[in-house]
Amino acid sequence: MKRLLLLVSLLPAVAQAQSDPAVTAARQWRQQHERAIVDDFFALLSIPNIAADRDNIRRNADAIIAMMKRRGITATLLTVPGANPVVFGEIRTPGATRTIAFYAHYDGQPVDPKEWASPPFAPTLRDRAIENGGRPVPVPAAGIPLDPESRIYARSAGDDKAPIVAMMTALDAIRAAGLKTRSNIKFAFEGEEEANSTNLERIFAANRAALSADVWLICDGPLHQTRRQSIVFGARGIAAVDVTVYGPRVELHSGHYGNWAPNPAMLLARLLASMKDDSGRVLIDRFYDGIQPLSETERRAIADAPTPDADLMREFWLGATDGAPKTLAELITLPSLNIRGLASARTGSQAAGVIPSSATAALDIRLVKGMDKDAIVERLIDHVRRQGFFVVSTEPGAEVRRAHPKVARVTARPGGYNSVRTSMDLPISREIIRVVERARGNAVKIPNMGAGVPLDIFERNLGAPTIVLPIANHDDNQHSFDEHLRLQNLWDGIELMAALLTM
């Protein structure tokens, strides 16, 4: 998942109501073992974890297996040929009638060590964030409390090894306090999430029984910009589409032929302009068909969510937003049609007096619950046809281009997936909300996040609802250099996991 923007003005003190004994146990254990917890975390962060680095990926998997086995968890590797393994662990609880499953991933984004202030696989404690002047500090000896605002710098400190360490530590804490799990517990830690989860579906399909659960808790991504715990019930889907419009076979001199040879950049501009009105509403026929409307609970959640819109506008230098007066929180529950990029001939110092030969737009469509990615691409193609284009799916040759006044190549990119939105009104959803809020205070409940996560792999293969529960700080630089975790987020995460493991 991608990092979100820092919203300093929206950082409130979180009011927490901690009457859950597991949370109390987690806090006491953590306060007594801060150094040991950080040592464990550092050890895991020290193993390079780029998905393509098979040897080190295996070292990570083995280290996590060992962490589980030390805690008496049945642990094994699930894999298929060519895949990085999913580390799978299971706690069977006598008499339990349900299974709570936890997902995280142990691989990380690629790194360019030159960009990092300290090496990405040499975990470094800093007294605060680098952008606030943070400097390396030694990890205090056992028994001396750490500054909760200090930061651990390393690849995957936030995304996504922190939840793994939080879960294992939470288990230690509840056991030390004599508390017990009440549900069956499963853990699945993926090894190639940052490489597009290419094999996750095959691994799931091959291990349906082992992975069956009543709910999957996706412990990934950053918290809300307000630092409040977020509970995210879904994600938008995505379909990426490339559109190329054709002009003359070769670039032509715009003096000799300007006014006569059709300009593909202008044809593309007109085509793109036909797709949206001035308010941002998509004009493609049936684009909004089939969308599952928000429930009353979801609408109320959006109304209750913080509205960072004004701060974001200031931060991003925006004088207006699309879809106003609807807020960002509301708008991401609607589909979007976005131009990712445009290209035709050259601009700036490279510009020449030509009529370009073609013009290309890269588009993405963000889907919400009820939309089908293949159907929406077909509707887009129908729209292009209705604008007078002959639509092809491969590079058109002379005959096709001579035969039609306007030719467009429209191709959907491989991949893409539909949106998943778990109902907040399911009994398991209500219980998760209750448990999370008892541990972490009033949470930001989000019907679906704006970005895509392939939750439908869980839904389709395992038939279970998914709920996303992040613990990392929103300003953790995940997917960039100098990734880091704010220590208080790890402490809070341990308490959250303790609550969830004992529900």
Place this chain on the structure above:
Amino acid sequence: MKRLLLLVSLLPAVAQAQSDPAVTAARQWRQQHERAIVDDFFALLSIPNIAADRDNIRRNADAIIAMMKRRGITATLLTVPGANPVVFGEIRTPGATRTIAFYAHYDGQPVDPKEWASPPFAPTLRDRAIENGGRPVPVPAAGIPLDPESRIYARSAGDDKAPIVAMMTALDAIRAAGLKTRSNIKFAFEGEEEANSTNLERIFAANRAALSADVWLICDGPLHQTRRQSIVFGARGIAAVDVTVYGPRVELHSGHYGNWAPNPAMLLARLLASMKDDSGRVLIDRFYDGIQPLSETERRAIADAPTPDADLMREFWLGATDGAPKTLAELITLPSLNIRGLASARTGSQAAGVIPSSATAALDIRLVKGMDKDAIVERLIDHVRRQGFFVVSTEPGAEVRRAHPKVARVTARPGGYNSVRTSMDLPISREIIRVVERARGNAVKIPNMGAGVPLDIFERNLGAPTIVLPIANHDDNQHSFDEHLRLQNLWDGIELMAALLTM
């Protein structure tokens, strides 16, 4: 000037009516001196002539001075500090009441010798064009006729040393036949036309008296694709404009913010689409104001001109043209608004799921007689404003972008010039037509070419009408590698110059 396309199907036999004694004299002289003429041409082509290569430019200028002095022409260099010199020559004719001035340029386009089949400054005779299997052949000894379809390969063989050699040879021919000039004759050969004629205006302004004339014959560019002699009475002007539209300060994740953060590529598409209707007509208010309508003679010339449109469409893989059913010949007498290039974020394999931070279009406006380049840029800016944009001329900062829903930066590129179109009905125009057609048969008379040539430098500084008279073959690869001249074009050019020098 840029090369034009080969139109094989439009190559007729040229019917010529040669009753001009100068033309007869030129042909006889040429037939007797083919080897010597080619030797002279090779000698001039052997001197590298890139405008930035000052030493060799000076060697070219000195060689041309020597060519003139050998023929008794008063010759000198006109220059200003920092400029390559204009080689100026003058023949004063006793009793003459008018002055005919000839322009050509002796510099050439930059070369990349690796691209050339033979070195660009080692002139090479080939039996035909390389694309038709042409191979180097020795230049026949004096007295043996050359194949008129053979080609001389060298930089500037077509663009634009051929006219210089044609003029000098024509002078030899008419003198040998006992013919005389009847007008005063002036020659001005520029040394930096391919470097944008940066200093031509200053040189002209500093030498107005020396350069005064009744007409300037601009001997440059290629002939019509039919191989018929063309007489071009003007050229479109040009104004190039860059338009940048702004979105968020940095690229944003299109999942998290898509539907909320305005997309500059879409704003640009809508803005561009607002500038033209589906038929290609420009919708900018007052865009067509002030245009000088075509005269009856000009309209007749267009109606009489060959219409290569169908061939060009086939060659360029076009299924339609803008402005149909108007023809190319007619459409280039109208202004155009052209998108030279588009850029916003990335497309293809580099595309990412972002809302771009800005989107840029490079535009050019081709102007016709009666339009002013500065006024048209203002009208374009007014149009952008009417589409709701706050228009700036420099990169806008945070305050400007936060204060306005839509911000566009619109800047005209330096340079650009207005169109010139000399009336075909001027007595001097009529006489040039008569002289040219007597020498070269029925000519293609073009009110203005589509491409730009800064004829207004002549008009504004020297107050004289300009008429463009090319001699090079249209398929000479000028501005590219393997530039060449078809020998028959040189022979025809000598006859044309003989006729013009004795008018």
